[in-house]
Amino acid sequence: MQEAELHDLSDDADYAASQQQGSPSIMRCDSGKKSSSSEPEGAQIVYLKDNVTIHPTQFASERISGRLKLIKQGSSLFMTWIPYKGQSTNAKLSEKDRNLYTIRAVPFADVRSIRRHTPALGWQYIIVVLSFGLAFPPLYFYNGGVREFLATVKQHVLLMRSAEDANVFLVNDFQNPLQRTLSSLELPRAVSIASVPSTPVSVGESSSQQNEERTDVSASVPQYNGRQRQKGHDPARDISIQVLEKFSLVTKFARETTSQLFRETHSNGFGPLERRNSNQSALDYSHKSSEYKEDVPVQSPVDPDPLEFDKLSLVWGKPRQPPLGLEEWATFLDSEGRVVDPKALRKRIFYGGVEHKFRKEVWAILLGYHSYESTYAEREYQKSIKKTEYETIKNQWQSISPEQAKRFTKFRERKGLIEKDVVRTDRSLSFYDGDDNPNVNLLRDILLTYSFYNFDLGYCQGMSDLLSPILFVMEDESESFWCFVALMERLGPNFNRDQNGMHSQLFALSKLVELLDRPLHKYFEQNDCLNYFFCFRWILIQFKRSGSWT
Amino acid sequence: MSMRRRTLLKVIVLGDSGVGKTSLMNQYVHMKFTQQYKATIGADFVTKELQIDDRDVTLQIWDTAGQERFQSLGVAFYRGADCCVLVYDVNVMKSFDSLDNWHEEFLKQANPTDPRTFPFILLGNKIDVDGGNTRVVSEKKAKDWCASKENIPYFETSAKEDINVDAAFHCIAKTALANEREQDMKQYGFIKQWRFGYDHYLVLHFSLHSRDL
Numbered sequence: 001m002q003e004a005e006l007h008d009l010s011d012d013a014d015y016a017a018s019q020q021q022g023s024p025s026i027m028r029c030d031s032g033k034k035s036s037s038s039e040p041e042g043a044q045i046v047y048l049k050d051n052v053t054i055h056p057t058q059f060a061s062e063r064i065s066g067r068l069k070l071i072k073q074g075s076s077l078f079m080t081w082i083p084y085k086g087q088s089t090n091a092k093l094s095e096k097d098r099n100l101y102t103i104r105a106v107p108f109a110d111v112r113s114i115r116r117h118t119p120a121l122g123w124q125y126i127i128v129v130l131s132f133g134l135a136f137p138p139l140y141f142y143n144g145g146v147r148e149f150l151a152t153v154k155q156h157v158l159l160m161r162s163a164e165d166a167n168v169f170l171v172n173d174f175q176n177p178l179q180r181t182l183s184s185l186e187l188p189r190a191v192s193i194a195s196v197p198s199t200p201v202s203v204g205e206s207s208s209q210q211n212e213e214r215t216d217v218s219a220s221v222p223q224y225n226g227r228q229r230q231k232g233h234d235p236a237r238d239i240s241i242q243v244l245e246k247f248s249l250v251t252k253f254a255r256e257t258t259s260q261l262f263r264e265t266h267s268n269g270f271g272p273l274e275r276r277n278s279n280q281s282a283l284d285y286s287h288k289s290s291e292y293k294e295d296v297p298v299q300s301p302v303d304p305d306p307l308e309f310d311k312l313s314l315v316w317g318k319p320r321q322p323p324l325g326l327e328e329w330a331t332f333l334d335s336e337g338r339v340v341d342p343k344a345l346r347k348r349i350f351y352g353g354v355e356h357k358f359r360k361e362v363w364a365i366l367l368g369y370h371s372y373e374s375t376y377a378e379r380e381y382q383k384s385i386k387k388t389e390y391e392t393i394k395n396q397w398q399s400i401s402p403e404q405a406k407r408f409t410k411f412r413e414r415k416g417l418i419e420k421d422v423v424r425t426d427r428s429l430s431f432y433d434g435d436d437n438p439n440v441n442l443l444r445d446i447l448l449t450y451s452f453y454n455f456d457l458g459y460c461q462g463m464s465d466l467l468s469p470i471l472f473v474m475e476d477e478s479e480s481f482w483c484f485v486a487l488m489e490r491l492g493p494n495f496n497r498d499q500n501g502m503h504s505q506l507f508a509l510s511k512l513v514e515l516l517d518r519p520l521h522k523y524f525e526q527n528d529c530l531n532y533f534f535c536f537r538w539i540l541i542q543f544k545r546s547g548s549w550t
Numbered sequence: 551m552s553m554r555r556r557t558l559l560k561v562i563v564l565g566d567s568g569v570g571k572t573s574l575m576n577q578y579v580h581m582k583f584t585q586q587y588k589a590t591i592g593a594d595f596v597t598k599e600l601q602i603d604d605r606d607v608t609l610q611i612w613d614t615a616g617q618e619r620f621q622s623l624g625v626a627f628y629r630g631a632d633c634c635v636l637v638y639d640v641n642v643m644k645s646f647d648s649l650d651n652w653h654e655e656f657l658k659q660a661n662p663t664d665p666r667t668f669p670f671i672l673l674g675n676k677i678d679v680d681g682g683n684t685r686v687v688s689e690k691k692a693k694d695w696c697a698s699k700e701n702i703p704y705f706e707t708s709a710k711e712d713i714n715v716d717a718a719f720h721c722i723a724k725t726a727l728a729n730e731r732e733q734d735m736k737q738y739g740f741i742k743q744w745r746f747g748y749d750h751y752l753v754l755h756f757s758l759h760s761r762d763l
Contacts, residue, residue, distance in 0.1 A: 413644070420589070
């Protein structure tokens, strides 16, 4: 029997792939939990259920059925859900969809909670929420078996019922750093931990509790109100589930960053946060969940796994790659220099950056000065054309005589403002330091020229911060100008007189946090800072002052 | 708990871009002057703890961006202020001419209970520049302006040479404290509740901000 199952697994391409993908997690969770099985190697299926189905859309024809398994390997428990192949009702199901929805050996160490729905009418289903906030779509048990599923899980991992909602089962709850963070935040006297639902749960809730009326993600997430589910209501019809799933990827990043910040705060000893140490907050937390004491007497909630929280080496949850090198860059271009796959290029750079020596070339494209479709020759040509054009615009203000300037208040003010700011921009870098630094003068000339190129927008503080790295990279006045122009095409609205761009972004940010990290949102709400002005500088200059460069 | 009650006083520093708001604040709090400041974007704040008349006071000084384009942000930062510090550069007429605008704008956005008695202080900064030879706003002119605004206290300062900075901020703290007491009596509940919340915002803001350093 067991042999047959193993054979079954090894035959399954999806499973084999997931085994490779999941290996780091396996290691992590091995170290984390006490082994209850004497089996040293090999996987054992401890639960198997057929006809477990997801409903990607409201259409019955698009439902995807598959097999749900719980697999025990060593001391770790994994969950897989593999759609059936060649199922007749899945005619429309593309390979892509299959891959999208397939659940590949998710270790329970990564699961945050499971929400159970056992309506009187209709199918039972569960929603599995991962610890970094991603929620899988509801899994419908066409043949029943939710209870058995949960019972099996409970045999192998720490599972306990949420204090706030009897249908939510928390997995490995003590590992959630944000909870601990919030409990320490509470200290000065704010958030009651009991009133803070964990984010992933609320994501799960929102996916299941919101119905058709809520398709706009910018609307606020209604609170779970415990109302009876109406017959025929299918949570999968809610388009926001998919949207939330995508967004919830962001949550991981956001929350890790938050907890990182608060840890730093602890160690820096800032403010009232330091009054309580992590031990105490952990105690607060364990007090809340008494079950957990019984279940795990040995394990104390100590500092999180350092590997898992080494944020600096992670970009959006993935290890940082080395900067894009010249040889690899060439592979992104066709023989005439066009970027073949812009998206792949951006993705590559997102995860590793670019080697400095050819940033010049890449930035001009990334910023939108040259198009991805442009050839080497076209870029060279444009460079010379644009140089002339730049000189023409620059000449517009350079030709203003002192006499003329006397009667040109607007010009004098603008020039004065720019001059005041360029001498306060990155002067500690050798590129801009010292008296009469020519690069500082270039900053001034480019900004003043820009304020003539776009006279309506003019100059606004923050622009010099954005231009400074561009000039440093491009090392050419006209090229820097045009790159800056392209950047301002995107960021210009942030600098508008009415601050419209900023306000709408801060608003969007507040809505995102509301969706993704409800405890944090609540915290901001209670502390009267939902306007998010504390993020103003970050957004206006795109975090330019938040890290070091060069 | 034997902790003494500490009073939080919120002070807003306003004035044209480049008049030295950040420098004054840093000279007062960190006793340092550097030529390498960055233009303030949005708002920053620093705190300083001091004793006034035997009371423990935390002065929370909010430094704001000078460019008039950022003024629409004001309302968030101005609210709950106990004192407003106006700064101009004695060498730049425009920065003096803008004072009316800053004064008016603050009252409009902060909307204090009694605009006529809300405490302002005026600082004429950069008196050190070129031995005073480039000065365009006379002390008399500044004092006349102050007299026209319910007798605002006036100090001539140099953040660079640390002239009058301590004296000015001590006056600011005293004025703010006096105002705070008055406010407490008038609308105790509201202010306290508001402040209470504000503390948390600060903790958070500060810790996030500390990452920028």
